[in-house]
Amino acid sequence: MQPMKRVLVLCTGNSCRSQMAESYLRFYANELLEVESAGLRDQGVNPMTIKVMEEDNIDTEGLLSKPLSTFYGQHFDYLITVCNRAADADLAGLSYDEHIHFDIPDPALATGAPERVEREFLRVREIVKKNMLKFLGKLMAESQ
Template sequence: MKKVLFLCTGNSCRSQMAEGLLRHLGGDNFEVFSAGVMSIGVNSLAIKVMDEIGVNISAQGSKSIKEFLGQQFDYAITLCDDAKEACPVFPGECKGLHWSLDDPAKANDIGEERVVVFRRIRDQIKSHIDLFLKKNRT
């Protein structure tokens, strides 16, 4: 089983969606976690757009990267440039990957247009995860 940590700025949108998607699509092949440079809570729109595709992330909590320092991972995947710069070095054979994604929480759109932004980021994350799974199926 491969151990994967997703990182973004606040552990509220991108990393939460990535955690939920890999857990859902990767099954028992992966132990999946997410964290942020800081912990600001899971965004309700992230929960909503994940529910639309049958992935429930409502029970996932927002965590700080500090909770994972010293732990070993097979992959640490940063989802924004801030997280890439702040990402600590993990012990062992941890492979670092970077998927640069916009923060949907910073979108200036309102109403349904804001939901569309969250869906776009969700779909981009899913595309990255689909490729990751193709390369890492056991």
């Protein structure tokens, strides 16, 4: 049996997009991948992230915002960046085989009425889900 592939999902604050991506990858590929997420800085998990993920029946227990430095010196098979700031950052402390990038808008920047903010989180959640499923499809195609 092959060892599990390691994936690190990286964004600016590890509060929304990377947390969503980590949650979806764990849900859809828990037996195939070891998944972590981090941010260029640690901003804490946004409560709206938890809310919209749980509305999609995705387990959020144990989600924790972590700074990128937590993973310095570790090796990952895949580094997935979910924002341009993370993709353009100095990642010299990381070791990875393949870098995959998705430019996903930050729902934490949404303003206005609470309903409007939640709609943006839901919209971004669906973008993240689509991209993580696309990544998993790529992995499955490569393994055949």
